[in-house]
Amino acid sequence: MKLRIGGSAPKAVAVVLPVLEGSPLPSGFEAAADAEGFTGAAGTACHILTAMRPTLLVGLGPKPNEAAYHAAGALAAARLARTRRIALDAHGLLPQPAAAFALGAMMRAWRQDQWRSRPDEDGQRLATIDLLNDRPGITAAWQEAEAVWKGTRLVRDLVASPSNLLTPDDFIERLTPLREAGVSVTVLKRRELEHEGLGALLAVGRASAHRPRLVVLRWEGAMEAAPVAFVGKGITFDTGGICIKPAAGMEEMRADMTGAATCAGVMLTLALRRSPAPAVAVLALAENAIGADAYRPGDVLHSHSGQTIEVIDTDAEGRLVLADALSWTAKRLRPQAMIDLATLTGSIITALGHQMAGLFATDDALAAQIAAAGEAVGELVWRMPLGGGYDEALKSDIADLRNCATGRFQPDACHGASFLAHFTAGVPWAHLDIAGMDSQAEASDSHAKGASGYGVRLLDRLVARRFEDPHRA
């Protein structure tokens, strides 16, 4: 995917014209728009083939915000997916809306075809986008958006990678763009993990031939402040372990490292746009495999925090690796806030579907800012409850905690979040259960098929709003 900024479109390229609802239609297109009933409403488009060159009018609605420009760009790329090169005629837009429009198109035009030996028959060919805008600030505005694009692309490429090509060590090798952007990458291997006492992470990764790792990404920023920390669940493949999953659909478990990938992606974005805010990310990487030495239901684990955990279900492994990662992060990196991301539970999909991620938090202000950032960029979250009766369900007969409750109809998303809260050591904390958001089953007007990259834009915006203000108390 390439994006070029210029003043005019090359020849033989389809042109996209954004149209404000309620404004006069671009001249020459009135009759066609009228025939189609196109008025510029959000989510609508009108493809005109009779003009000098193929033209797509896309509606922005009457009062577009950033999310609306992004959506209109995505819609344009969706409708013109079979065209090799398109030009977004953004002359009428200010630099930032123009960049949001282009970013939407880039994100929708992405597709995962690196493992195909011949082109996919669905005919998606869009490879180059020209952004037509000659205002002075356009290059700077696109650079900011491009940082988000590159962060998102990293997430998608990681999430789409099959598990035989993305073991924990492969994942670490794929972090080269972060090193190049100035992010330091440190890896804790078995000896350090044992020395540091990350017994839960070690247990989950024990049965796999590919050893678990804890990866620490550090971006210095320019401010004197404790860092914000992102913590990600990175199960490169989740068989469920001894509590093995049903075969149908198990291939989707290659995406069970989406939380860790999203953390890496947002760090890349922050580094590429030279964010002044210090940030760290801690990725808990492991493969939850089956083997002669696999951890079992009934095992008691010594976690990094000192708390013991009775394993009820080896398929509730994400919360185990995160428990150690959160506790280690709180103790070693002393962040001002921790936000973890995890494809944690099926329960959150039953609760919220594929439209919103579940947000759990011990800090109301942090939760409100996450929700506001999500609203601004169109990556929605919904607050869910923690603690209380959900904690009761985590009482163990033998250890400090158990990792889940038994029986049908369990509110497992609330249980999982309440479990994690025990490992946050009083640091303001939020947890995003993104199990419903990591991938799109089908391509749509708004989303490319496959890995979504959900969360990069949200967290980048959160950092910009909350953690880059030097005057914030």
Next chain:
Amino acid sequence: MLDIGFAKSALPKNGALVLLVEEGEKPTADLLAEVDHATGGAVSRALEAAEFKGKPGTSCTILAPGAGLSRVVAIGIGKLEALTQRTAEEAGGHAVPALSRDTHASIAAAALPDALAAAIAMGAALRSYRFDRYRTKEKAEDKPKLAKLHVLAAHPVRAKEAWTPLQTTFDGVCITRDLVSEPPNVLNPAEMAERIKALESLGLKVEVFGPKEMAKLGFGALLGVAQGSANEPRMVVMHWHGASSSGKGKKAQRPQPIAFVGKGVTFDSGGISIKPAAGMEDMKWDMAGAGTVVGLMAALAGRQAKVDAVGLVGLVENMPSGTAQRPGDVVKTASGQTVEIINTDAEGRMVLADVLHYCLEKYDPKFMVDLATLTGSIIVALGHEYAGLFSNDDGLSAQLTAAAEETGERVWRMPLADAYDRQLKSDIADMKHVTGRPGSAITAAQFIQRFVGGRTWAHLDIAGMAWSTKDSACVPKGATAFGVRLLDRLVASHYEEA
């Protein structure tokens, strides 16, 4: 039923005595000094031996301490100044299990303000509820004996005044718990309608609609659910006119009422989309939404609430049979919208669709709140801690959330959005009534929202809250009547004339 009275604070001569113990290194409680004096310090010694510190939720029973008392029960209440209506109710509730061997007991509550002394009584009453109509062989020693409870208050008259409205709420709770507990062969739609009709004695006006009347109203959705059962459906409308009219004589005008609507599936087999056998007996309480509306209306009438309220319940039985509705059927609802049936076990929303539409057309209410044991999805989302609250109005949501926190019948707001609504698209009708598992409590709420005509509305999905498998402070296991106290508080706080 427990008989509750209020009396002046004095050490009782016999029976059981409950002490409400403040948290601290050295426990303090009303009448503690007196009972110690009468028993030679036995009670304080016992509390010390038991390391009882007065933490909320803890209790300690001291048998035969002397002075003629059968037992002293210490109940931890935490800090006195932090006690609220809800925590006082919980303290009263905690006392009850320890008193089952006594016929009469006294609670020393003179240190509490009158309202909280009354709340202690409320908690005890709520916890002492029992549904034993169908036990014919229970041994006397297995039955709780407690019959009379005296609350010893600083101002017994004023405490009793504070208790009176609580008692009517309690009566409403009992009506709901009885209805929800009844087995489905006894409580079919016609029987439930009869029992509601009997509440006219409280001053409610009750209208009952049979299948013919509902057919005239075009209730294709509700009648479609009912058509597989030998038991005819009913819709029952309860009116309470407690507000004053404006204007006089023929020009007198009633204010807009507030409206409550309940799902009343007296038994839900699932219909042709039949449920698995395990646990199906629980489906007798699939009428809990309706049961709650009935109890609430009784409570409002009982305390002569200064409000005009209307309660509507749609009562059906969902059975598989040769006449039953099928997946694939298309029905026309009272609103004129058509619905493709996908799963006959998603029947509650069909009942609500017609009743809500009738309610808004007929009564033009200020708001509508519906209650339904609607989805398994809400249990997977929130468990048994919160009901799911869905609403198109932030103000009403905030009022409901506040009332929920005050009464301990808690709700958690869940989202509504176009992206969910779009999933209801049908290939053949205006909509289908059910979607796949993801977000299915939300899509159910979106379906219902299509029948509220844009009015102010809230939907409480109480599937995880209507029945409890374990005792809690104020709710013995079984039917909880979740929602009666919450909605009674909503009305009292915001919708009654001064």
